[in-house]
Structures are given as structure tokens and as C-alpha cells.
Amino acid sequence: xxxxxxxxxxxxxxxxxxxxxxxxxxxxxxxxxxxxxxxxxxxxxxxxxxxxxxxxxxxxxxxxxxxxxxxxxxxxxxxxxxxxxxxxxxxxxxxxxxxxxxxxxxxxxxxxxxxxxxxxxxxxxxxxxxxxxxxxxxxxxxxxxxxx
Numbered sequence: 279x280x281x282x283x284x285x286x287x288x289x290x291x292x293x294x295x296x297x298x299x300x301x302x303x304x305x306x307x308x309x310x311x312x313x314x315x316x317x318x319x320x321x322x323x324x325x326x327x328x329x330x331x332x333x334x335x336x337x338x339x340x341x342x343x344x345x346x347x348x349x350x351x352x353x354x355x356x357x358x359x360x361x362x363x364x365x366x367x368x369x370x371x372x373x374x375x376x377x378x379x380x381x382x383x384x385x386x387x388x389x390x391x392x393x394x395x396x397x398x399x400x401x402x403x404x405x406x407x408x409x410x411x412x413x414x415x416x417x418x419x420x421x422x423x424x425x426x
Contacts, residue, residue: 305343376408383416392420 306320314320379399386392399412 303343375402376404376412379412380415383412383419386419387423389420389423392416392423 304324311317311320314323379395379402382395383392386395396413396416399409402409
């Protein structure tokens with residue numbers, strides 16, 4: 279006599295089922311359970327409702343909790359509380375105004391006037407060499423204004 283160990287057995291394994299059960303999680307308020315009397319009676323009430331409900335008509339009584347309740351919006355850049363002005367300012371002084379500054383410096387009669395012109399020279403759009411030359415002219419022109 280041969281002893282069979284392991285291997286396939288006749289009739290072993292899962293049996294085919296005509297209709298598989300689908301697990302559904304239903305959250306019911308405690309008051310509804312008390313209306314039916316117990317959890318088992320509540321399950322029976324749900325089964326009766328599902329068997330007797332019209333198949334193709336959606337009802338407002340059941341809510342699908344698997345659908346998202348919020349809407350995801352695309353990311354928006356936050357709005358800032360400051361503004362950067364990108365417009366180009368027109369400067370009153372042009373690069374080639376070296377001669378006009380020189381004439382203006384030579385017309386001055388006080389140290390305050392010379393300083394006012396030199397402030398405008400420093401803010402002007404000119405080459406550094408031209409600004410240094412105007413500064414030297416202003417120093418030479420303002421020497422007699424000092425009383426030491």
C-alpha cells in the first residue's frame with residue numbers, strides 16, 4: 279500500500295460561485311440603528327431596500343462615500359503686496375552734456391551753487407572720466423570762494 283503525501287487532491291481548492299459577494303462599508307448613524315432595533319435588523323433592512331429598489335434610478339438617500347468631497351484646484355502664484363515698476367525713466371541729462379555742465383559750473387558764484395551742480399553731475403549718465411574732469415574744474419573754480 280502506497281502512502282500519498284502532498285500533491286494535488288481531488289476536489290481540493292475553492293469552489294466556483296455563481297454570484298460573488300462584494301464588501302461594502304456603510305456608516306449608519308446610531309439613531310438609525312436604534313430605529314431598526316439592532317445591527318442585524320439594520321443589515322436586513324438594507325438588504326430589503328437593495329432588493330426592492332429600482333435598478334437604474336439613482337436615489338438621494340444613499341451617498342457614495344468613495345467619491346472625493348473637495349475639488350483640487352491648480353496651484354496659483356500668491357499675490358504680492360508690492361509692485362516693481364519696470365517702466366524706463368527718461369533722464370533729463372544726456373551722456374553728451376559734459377560741456378553744458380562745464381559752463382554751468384563756471385557760471386556759479388557760491389560754494390552752495392557748485393555743490394548743487396556737482397550733485398546733478400554725480401547722478402548724470404556720463405563716463406567716470408568726464409565726471410572726474412568736471413570735479414577738477416569745480417575745485418579750481420571754487421578756490422577763490424573760500425576765505426581762510
